[in-house]
Amino acid sequence: MYPENRYLQRIEQKANEILRKYHIRKPPVPVKDIIVKMGLNVRSYDLSDDVSGILVIENDKGSIGFNPKNSKTRQRFTLAHELGHFLFHHQSKSEIFIDKDFIVKFRSEKNYTAHEIKQEQDANMFAAALLMPKEFLQAELARKDYNDLAEADFISALAKVFDVSIQAMTYRIANASLFRP
Ligand SMILES: [Zn+2]
Structure with missing residues (x-):
């Protein structure tokens, strides 16, 4: 297996561990509750429009701020994204991560280092x-017959069940190797 794949697998495993630990067995995943149970603070923040989320770490304690002007699904993704920074990238006792349009492709106005891009990914x-x-996606696909839906309807039906954006679900379906053993 390529080191890159192994790394992605570690990320998937970490997510699954958390779901197991908090007995989450079906969608939508209550990401805010999970973060609070993990001991982080979560609150809405008066952020500028192009900022979707921030993670502030003080003395190893994490606080996540999300932009209340974003859509609900975007807020959920932001919370999970910031939790990812906390779990994988937090290296010193006090740090701050600020996230702009991270789901969308990186903008050319700022030159990101390879390291920053990797962290965002x-x-x-x-x-x-x-x-x-x-596993939840596979269970959902087994539970309900989505075969008759056109692809766009299929993605949007799944996005609704998981309370994520259509864009996020589209990426996930493309990347999750759901249909491979
Ligand atoms: Zn980020």
């Missing part, structure tokens, strides 16, 4: 794994 992978666990 990790956090997105983690958020997708937490909000759209592969």
Whole structure:
């Protein structure tokens, strides 16, 4: 297995561990509750429009802020994304992460380092794994017959069940290797 794949698998495993620990067995995943149970603070923040979320770490204690002007599904993704930074990227006792349009492709106005891009990708992978666990998707597909739906309807029906954006579900379905053993 490629090191890259192993790394992604670790991210998926971490998400699954958390779901097991808090006895989450079906969608939608209550991401806010999970974060609070994990001992972090969560609150809405008066952030500028292009900022979707922040993670502030003080003395190893994490506080996540989300932008209340964003859609609910976006807020959920942001919370999961910031939790990903907390779990995988937090290295010193006090740190801050600020997230702009991270779901959308990186904008050219700022030159991100390879390290920053990797961190954003990790956090997105983690958020997708937490909000759209592969097992839950497989169970949902087995439970309900989606065969008659056109692809766009199929994705939007699933997005509703998981309380995520259509965009997030589209990426997840494309990347999750759901149909491979
Ligand atoms: Zn981020």
